[in-house]
Amino acid sequence: xxxxxxxxxxxxxxxxxxxxxxxxxxxxxxxxxxxxxxxxxxxxxxxxxxxxxxxxxxxxxxxxxxxxxxxxxxxxxxxxxxxxxxxxxxxxxxxxxxxxxxxxxxxxxxxxxxxxxxxxxxxxxxxxxxxxxxxxxxxxxxxxxxxxxxxxxxxxxxxxxxxxxxxxxxxxxxxxxxxxxxxxxxxxxxxxxxxxxxxxxxxxxxxxxxxxxxxxxxxxxxxxxxxxxxxxxxxxxxxxxxxxxxxxxxxxxxxxxxxxxxxxxxxxxxxxxxxxxxxxxxxxxxxxxxxxxxxxxxxxxxxxxxxxxxxxxxxxxxxx
Amino acid sequence: xxxxxxxxxxxxxxxxxxxxxxxxxxxxxxxxxxxxxxxxxxxxxxxxxxxxxxxxxxxxxxxxxxxxxxxxxxxxxxxxxxxxxxxxxxxxxxxxxxxxxxxxxxxxxxxxxxxxxxxxxxxxxxxxxxxxxxxxxxxxxxxxxxxxxxxxxxxxxxxxxxxxxxxxxxxxxxxxxxxxxxxxxxxxxxxxxxxxxxxxxxxxxxxxxxxxxxxxxxxxxxxxxxxxxxxxxxxxxxxxxxxxxxxxxxxxxxxxxxxxxxxxxxxxxxxxxxxxxxxxxxxxxxxxxxxxxxxxxxxxxxxxxxxxxxxxxxxxxxxxxxxxxxxxxxxxxxxxxxxxxxxxxxxxxxxxxxxxxxxxxxxxxxxxxxxxxxxxxxxxxxxxxxxxxxxxxxxxxxxxxxxxxxxxxxxxxxxxxxxxxxxxxxxxxxxxxxxxxxxxxxxxxxxxxxxxxxxxxxxxxxxxxxxxxxxxxxxxxxxxxxxxxxxxxxxxxxxxxxxxxxxxxxxxxxxxxxxxxxxxxxxxxxxxxxxxxxxxxxxxxxxxx
Numbered sequence: 001x002x003x004x005x006x007x008x009x010x011x012x013x014x015x016x017x018x019x020x021x022x023x024x025x026x027x028x029x030x031x032x033x034x035x036x037x038x039x040x041x042x043x044x045x046x047x048x049x050x051x052x053x054x055x056x057x058x059x060x061x062x063x064x065x066x067x068x069x070x071x072x073x074x075x076x077x078x079x080x081x082x083x084x085x086x087x088x089x090x091x092x093x094x095x096x097x098x099x100x101x102x103x104x105x106x107x108x109x110x111x112x113x114x115x116x117x118x119x120x121x122x123x124x125x126x127x128x129x130x131x132x133x134x135x136x137x138x139x140x141x142x143x144x145x146x147x148x149x150x151x152x153x154x155x156x157x158x159x160x161x162x163x164x165x166x167x168x169x170x171x172x173x174x175x176x177x178x179x180x181x182x183x184x185x186x187x188x189x190x191x192x193x194x195x196x197x198x199x200x201x202x203x204x205x206x207x208x209x210x211x212x213x214x215x216x217x218x219x220x221x222x223x224x225x226x227x228x229x230x231x232x233x234x235x236x237x238x239x240x241x242x243x244x245x246x247x248x249x250x251x252x253x254x255x256x257x258x259x260x261x262x263x264x265x266x267x268x269x270x271x272x273x274x275x276x277x278x279x280x281x282x283x284x285x286x287x288x289x290x291x292x293x294x295x296x297x298x299x300x301x302x303x304x305x306x307x308x309x310x311x312x313x314x315x316x317x318x319x320x
Numbered sequence: 321x322x323x324x325x326x327x328x329x330x331x332x333x334x335x336x337x338x339x340x341x342x343x344x345x346x347x348x349x350x351x352x353x354x355x356x357x358x359x360x361x362x363x364x365x366x367x368x369x370x371x372x373x374x375x376x377x378x379x380x381x382x383x384x385x386x387x388x389x390x391x392x393x394x395x396x397x398x399x400x401x402x403x404x405x406x407x408x409x410x411x412x413x414x415x416x417x418x419x420x421x422x423x424x425x426x427x428x429x430x431x432x433x434x435x436x437x438x439x440x441x442x443x444x445x446x447x448x449x450x451x452x453x454x455x456x457x458x459x460x461x462x463x464x465x466x467x468x469x470x471x472x473x474x475x476x477x478x479x480x481x482x483x484x485x486x487x488x489x490x491x492x493x494x495x496x497x498x499x500x501x502x503x504x505x506x507x508x509x510x511x512x513x514x515x516x517x518x519x520x521x522x523x524x525x526x527x528x529x530x531x532x533x534x535x536x537x538x539x540x541x542x543x544x545x546x547x548x549x550x551x552x553x554x555x556x557x558x559x560x561x562x563x564x565x566x567x568x569x570x571x572x573x574x575x576x577x578x579x580x581x582x583x584x585x586x587x588x589x590x591x592x593x594x595x596x597x598x599x600x601x602x603x604x605x606x607x608x609x610x611x612x613x614x615x616x617x618x619x620x621x622x623x624x625x626x627x628x629x630x631x632x633x634x635x636x637x638x639x640x641x642x643x644x645x646x647x648x649x650x651x652x653x654x655x656x657x658x659x660x661x662x663x664x665x666x667x668x669x670x671x672x673x674x675x676x677x678x679x680x681x682x683x684x685x686x687x688x689x690x691x692x693x694x695x696x697x698x699x700x701x702x703x704x705x706x707x708x709x710x711x712x713x714x715x716x717x718x719x720x721x722x723x724x725x726x727x728x729x730x731x732x733x734x735x736x737x738x739x740x741x742x743x744x745x746x747x748x749x750x751x752x753x754x755x756x757x758x759x760x761x762x763x764x765x766x767x768x769x770x771x772x773x774x775x776x777x778x779x780x781x782x783x784x785x786x787x788x789x790x791x792x793x794x795x796x797x798x799x800x801x802x803x804x805x806x807x808x809x810x811x812x813x814x815x816x817x818x819x820x821x822x823x824x825x826x827x828x829x830x831x832x833x834x835x836x837x838x839x840x841x842x843x844x845x846x847x848x849x850x851x852x853x854x855x856x857x858x859x860x861x862x863x864x865x
Contacts, residue, residue, distance in 0.1 A: 063445050064468040064691065085843075086809070148622050174622045175823055263819035264621045266812070281438035283808025284463060286445060 057291040077291035086275070087292070094271040094296075097257075098249045100185045106245055108189045109196030110238065114226055116197060117204050132194025140191075144259030147187050148174055175264040184260055184269070191256070199241065200234055207233035239316040247304040250296040272296050390698040391425040393450035394687075394750070395440070398430035401744040414714060414745040422710060424702040428748075436460070444469045451693040454685045454750055458497065461688050462799030465500040470688040472503035473696070480700035483708045484751065496795055496863040497683040507703055508683040512754040513645075515785035516678045517568045517575070519668075520641040520777075523661040525552035536669045537576060537606065540640075544615040547639040563616040564629040564638035570607070570818070571678065572642045576667060577602045578675045578791050581814065582807075584853060586793040591853045593846075595814055595837050599672060604821045604830035611822045621819055636660065645781040647774075654770045664781035667788050676790035687750050703751055711752035716764075717742035723764075732766040758782055795864050798856045806844040813840040 026033065052067065057077055059070040081087050112132070119125040135143060150156050153170035162168040173179040211229045220228065254273040261269045272292060280289025308318040398409050406412050409430040419425055429450040431439045437460060443449040444464060453470065455461055464470045477485050484507055488494060491510060498506040526533065526543070529550050534540040544562035546552075553560055574580045579599040584591045594600065610616045617629055617638075632638040634649050636657040641647070645664075654660070667677055687703070689696060716723040716730035722738050723730040732738045758779025765775035814837060821833035841849075 061445075062467060152619055152622075154619065172619070172823075175619075175819075262622050262624070263815040264823055266816040266819075270812075277438065278812055279808050281441055283437075283805075284441045284445075285805065285808070 054290060054294050056287050057294045059287060061287045061290075073287075077288045078295070080288060081291050081295070086270075089267070090270050090272055090275045093268060094250060094252055097181060097184060097252055097269075097271060100181060101188050102245060102249070104185055105189045105193065106242070108193040110200055110234075112193055113197040113200035113204065113234075114230060116201060117230060118222060118226070129194070129197075132197070134194075135191045136195035138191075140253075140255035140259045143187065143191060144256075147183065147260060151183060174260070175262065177265055177268045180260075180265040180268055184257065187260065188256060199237060203234040203237040204230055236316055239311050239314075240319065243304060243307050243311060243319050246307040247300050249303050250300045388695045388698070389425070390423060390695070390701065391427070392452060392693070392695060392698045392702060393427040393429055394452035394702075395431050395450050395454050396428045397433045397436070397454075397747055399433045399744075399747065401747075403740050406741065406744070409747075412744075413741070414748060417713075418702075418706075418710060418748065422702050422705040424698045424705070426702060440464075447692070449690050451690045451695075452687050452699060452750070453690060454687040456685060458681075458686060458796050459799045459804060461506065461686055462500055463804055464688065465505055466799075466801060466804075469691055470505060471691050471693070472505055473507070473689050474504050476689070476696045476700060477504065480697045481704055483704035484700070487707060487751075487753075494683055497681060498686065499863060500799075506686040506688045507751065508686045509707060509751040509753065510682055511680055511684045512752070513756040513782055514680040514682065515645045515782040516680045517572050518643065518645050518664045518677055518781045518784060519572060520643055520647065520662050520781075521665050522552070522639040523663045524659065525639045527661075528552055528554070533663070533665050534668055535666070540668050541610070541613075541615065544610065544640060545613070548613075548615060552639055553636055559637060561614075561617050561632050561638050563610060563640045563642065564633040565616065565620060565642045566626045566629065566644065568644055569620075569626075569642040573606055574600075574603050575675055575678055575790070577606075577670050578672050579603050580678075582797065582811070583792065584794050584798060585791075591794075591850070591857055593841065593850075593853075595810075596841055596846075598834075600837070601830045601834045602670065602672075604818065604833045607818070607822050608830060612825075621823065645778060645785065647778075650774050650777075651770055654773065662777055664777065664784045666784050674788055676788035677785045679785070679790040679792065681796060684752065685750055706749065707751040707753065711749045711754065714742075714745045714749055715752070715754055717745075726763070729760060729763045731764055732768075732771070735766065735768045735771045756782070794857075798853055798860075800852050800856045802845070802852050803849050806846070806849060810841060810844050810846075813837075813844075 056067055056070065058072060058074060059067075060073050060076075061067070061070045065071075116125060116129065119128070151158055151173040153159050153172045158173075159170040163170060171179060173183050207230065211233075212225060215225050215229050250272065252271045252273055254277065257269060257271055258274055258277070261274060276289040276293060279285050280292075304319070308320070312318040396409050402409055402412060407415075410428050415426070415428060427450070429443075436455060436457065440449065440453065440455065440460060444453075444467075449469070453461070453464070461470070477488070487509065488498075488507075494508055494510065495504075498504050498508050500506070521533065521543075525531075525547060529546050529552055531543055531546055532539075534543045547560055547562035549558070551558065551560070571580065574594065577599045578585070579594050579597045579602075581594045581600070581603075583594045585594060585597060586592075587597070611618070617623065617632060620626075620629060623629055629638070630649050633641050633643075634653045634656055636653075647653075650662075653662075667674055689699065693699065713719075716732075717738060719725060719730070722734070722742050723732050725731075761775040761779050761782075762772070765771040817833050817836045817840070820828045820836075821830055
């Protein structure tokens with residue numbers, strides 16, 4: 001219990017002391033703060049300042065008047081958006097394609113990392129890793145061309161093998177509404193699974209070797225050790241990456257999808273990013289597509305909040 | 321206690337960050353405002369500028385000249401044709417040469433050719449567009465006129481231009497194309513040829529199978545079937561794909577049926593959008609038939625840049641090529657198939673009669689003037705120079721190095737050298753007085769046998785194109801706001817529907833496709849657009865003649 005007399009005095013003293021301590025800590029770490037500045041600057045200019053432009057979702061943007069002077073129209077563009085049946089189609093496609101990649105592509109790097117972690121031969125591991133990283137550094141324009149060529153019904157290697165070994169008629173994968181999402185997801189795994197292992201491998205390197213030794217002494221085999229030591233060891237990494245991934249549920253990398261799209265499969269492949277490009281940038285419907293982009297951002301934020309909650313309830317450290 | 325302090329810290333940190341943010345935002349806000357208000361001040365000045373300058377032209381013109389450096393920026397289509405050791409579209413031997421010769425320092429802004437809509441939209445919307453914006457897409461420019469992003473140039477013409485002004489007076493047929501809302505906004509010269517698309521056929525294959533040049537669409541399909549079944553390349557394998565397409569594939573088919581998708585047609589006194597014509601069903605039916613029968617490459621839907629089909633043609637696997645008169649792949653084709661003989665065939669007849677191949681609009685590139693342009697005088701100095709002298713050298717290259725003058729016609733000396741060092745420069749001809757005829761092409765070709773043959777067939781294709789009249793009910797596409805606002809969405813749906821009909825088998829008939837097209841049109845407000853189209857026609861028809 002605080003004494004009734006002189007609370008202000010002691011508080012003052014305490015706060016001066018605290019302030020001084022903070023100043024000291026600040027002075028001590030000044031170079032660290034200095035190094036933080038570019039990051040703050042980046043986020044301020046690249047992420048926060050552009051939020052100013054989101055305003056045009058509530059305006060009829062006119063180029064010569066600029067963002068500020070264009071007339072306000074309230075929720076007009078949102079009403080147009082929700083009244084357009086295309087909106088529900090692209091929303092469905094965006095969510096579905098993301099769901100596929102969440103279910104199939106998210107676990108892929110974990111599985112790969114587990115396997116790589118067990119490889120003992122150094123040169124073999126390095127070679128495999130390099131090969132796995134390779135597609136990550138190639139542009140989707142090139143990868144898209146490779147995918148289309150590999151899957152071609154007349155000259156593609158996949159159809160050739162299917163026909164030779166299983167007697168299956170060639171399938172036009174990229175123009176089939178059923179096959180296209182499969183190929184989209186698989187191509188995504190091919191491009192990014194290898195690169196995604198890096199974080200997991202780093203997390204695995206941090207696991208205390210004594211745990212493995214203890215498990216070995218207790219008679220645990222490789223599979224048991226993976227299940228009871230490695231996986232729990234990278235659990236928090238998985239949780240964090242999962243939250244971040246969920247934040248992108250409304251988002252599909254433009255390059256990837258645009259380079260695999262074609263007119264025959266627009267019904268299953270038109271997503272928010274490509275729609276915004278076609279209608280917003282090529283068709284100059286700036287306000288309308290900004291409304292769509294804002295909607296996308298808000299839903300993404302809500303999803304992150306929810307998942308963060310869930311993860312915390314499961315006893316993991318969330319994002320904050 | 322601990323926790324509370326932590327929270328306090330967090331609040332402090334955040335408030336510091338927010339302050340920084342606000343300060344930054346304020347800075348940039350000010351910056352934006354400054355440039356904004358600058359723009360506002362500048363706008364009326366620019367609007368009245370020419371007149372204002374006119375009044376004191378006598379006294380102060382000299383000082384204006386001195387204060388504004390002779391500098392402009394201009395867009396240039398980037399077709400990826402500048403070889404690495406030639407430099408880039410911004411800097412190469414020709415940009416340097418143009419700066420020296422014209423006395424105007426031009427900063428070139430490359431625009432990827434097949435992404436011009438989004439590139440220009442972004443540049444204009446962010447206030448970074450170059451002084452001179454050049455495009456073939458009149459509707460794109462009409463949008464900039466509508467938004468006030470570009471300015472009328474009637475006054476500048478009187479004040480700064482001599483060569484182009486005379487040229488425009490000598491060619492009044494250009495007027496409707498450079499006029500927007502009753503004022504002149506653009507400069508443009510006449511095209512060197514109006515021939516554009518054509519159908520190329522392997523004459524050696526026809527001869528081998530003893531077939532005649534097809535004259536109707538049914539005969540064309542019969543020839544295609546024969547190419548498919550009778551092994552025209554004689555390699556003993558059923559590996560020929562009769563028809564190869566390019567960007568011109570769908571447009572050529574549409575034209576054969578008098579139904580170009582995005583043009584408007586006057587039908588019984590009413591304007592109808594091409595995709596919605598009854599005839600369009602036949603366009604869909606033809607595309608579906610050739611696909612179902614395997615007369616066209618089955619994978620053309622995923623052949624984004626038509627590279628696969630060009631390869632089929634170049635490697636001698638295809639016999640009918642829906643392409644442009646310019647067929648850039650011909651030299652490669654000829655090297656692969658030295659014995660092949662290619663001819664352009666006259667347009668085949670359909671049940672609606674015979675329509676010509678597309679005849680291009682008379683105007684070449686349209687160039688408009690940015691609202692915020694600093695120095696229109698420099699712009700016209702450059703444009704006048706280009707139209708008077710510049711275009712000629714850019715077209716034929718350096719005399720004695722790339723071409724020699726034979727009876728007034730520059731003849732190319734070394735085709736390969738010319739293609740590498742000069743060919744890309746044609747892009748810089750914002751204005752020109754070039755005139756292509758079968759004879760001039762042939763004369764310019766030089767000694768190279770492939771170049772000579774190429775010139776020969778190109779000349780033939782131009783004669784073929786001139787042989788049949790191309791139906792075009794409106795000189796240029798309507799450009800009113802309601803249409804522009806919905807057209808991007810409609811075209812997206814249209815492409816999807818056409819693809820569904822082509823590969824959809826018995827489920828998606830041409831009738832289904834036509835009904836879907838109409839449904840989408842109406843869903844996007846098409847009935848209102850139809851009405852506006854008539855109003856637009858009544859208002860503008862006086863300019864059409």
